[in-house]
Amino acid sequence: MLRTALVGFGWWGQHIARRLKDNDGFDLRLVVEPALAAHDAIREMGLTPVATYAEALTDEVEAVILTSPNDQHDSHVLQAVAAGKHVFCEKPLSLSADGARASVAACEAAGLVLGVGHERRFEPAILRLREMLAAGDLGTIMHSELAFSHDKLIHLDATSWRTSKAMAPAAGMTQMGIHLTDLLISFFGRVKSVAAVTADRSLGWETGDVVSVQLQFEEGMTATLQAILHTPHFLRTHVFGSDMWVEIRNATHPDTPGGAVTMECYRSIDDNEMINFEWTDSVTANLEAWAAAIAGRAPYPYTSFELVHNIEVLEAIVQSAETGQVVYP
């Protein structure tokens, strides 16, 4: 069992605590939460609260899971590494490419496993799509279109850090868009150029409520992604190849049990197939993969290149949205 401390007990930290509390692979020892008012709720779950991060970085724990706000990730990763702890950092790994490089390099140098909260990679439909791409089933890849909306599970308002430009730049990029760029980079490699626009259509949030991005990959294929902060839940993944297109429709959020995932594979009107997948807990699957890598059972399936490049692309998208220029990450 991996002796773990969870850092942050906000919306997402509570999701993770509920998942790991009764998971055989994890011994969740401590929950770091500066808001003392939350400590009763932590105790009610049978967990032990501590008020500062330093209190968690003791011999009692081998690894930390960071669900702190985005601007804390760099320093929290580096402090974990300095204390010799494996670290799972929620997305975005960093708000800057330099920060991501420093975190990845520090973990590598110390021989510690760095996990990142991009759970969509563990969805069965995405795993199937990855196999199909590797086998060349779609032919030459021309283009992808991905869209992800915020599903209003989290209350957002103008005072939330999630709607501030400094901590959640380019509208929904750090909430939803970053999951999409993670997938695209893992499929197609290095991004050559990005052009992005943001808008504020409804709420007057500093960061805006929609971001729309065009990408071109060094391999030549193109992609568009949309992340929308204020519309009912929507999650679609399309990949268009010369022989087949694939559409994955998530009727539910990856974080929320229930609902269905369908995958349509279309070669022609006479040759197409609809595959249904049950919802699975991809968030726990990701954490378990990280723990398995720490135990030496299997490598964690993210490369350093992918983790760093995703943040280089985030930085380029933010710059493009601000300047109106095409940016080459």
Ligand SMILES: NC(=O)C1=CN([C@@H]2O[C@H](COP(=O)(O)OP(=O)(O)OC[C@H]3O[C@@H](n4cnc5c(N)ncnc54)[C@H](OP(=O)(O)O)[C@@H]3O)[C@@H](O)[C@H]2O)C=CC1
């Ligand atoms: N993989 C995924 O799909 C998801 C990932 N996330 C990621 O999880 C992270 C947290 O998001 P969310 O839970 O919604 O945010 P919240 O603001 O709800 O929670 C953040 C928590 O971190 C605590 N915190 C703040 N500063 C520190 C600190 N210095 N040390 C320890 N804890 C601290 C906060 O305490 P206090 O309230 O006292 O400030 C709060 O409990 C974000 O990075 C987000 O991107 C979120 C949702 C889904």
Ligand SMILES: O=C1CO[C@H](CO)[C@@H](O)[C@@H]1O
């Ligand atoms: O930070 C986040 C907030 O909400 C999204 C959609 O609900 C999550 O997937 C995301 O990671």
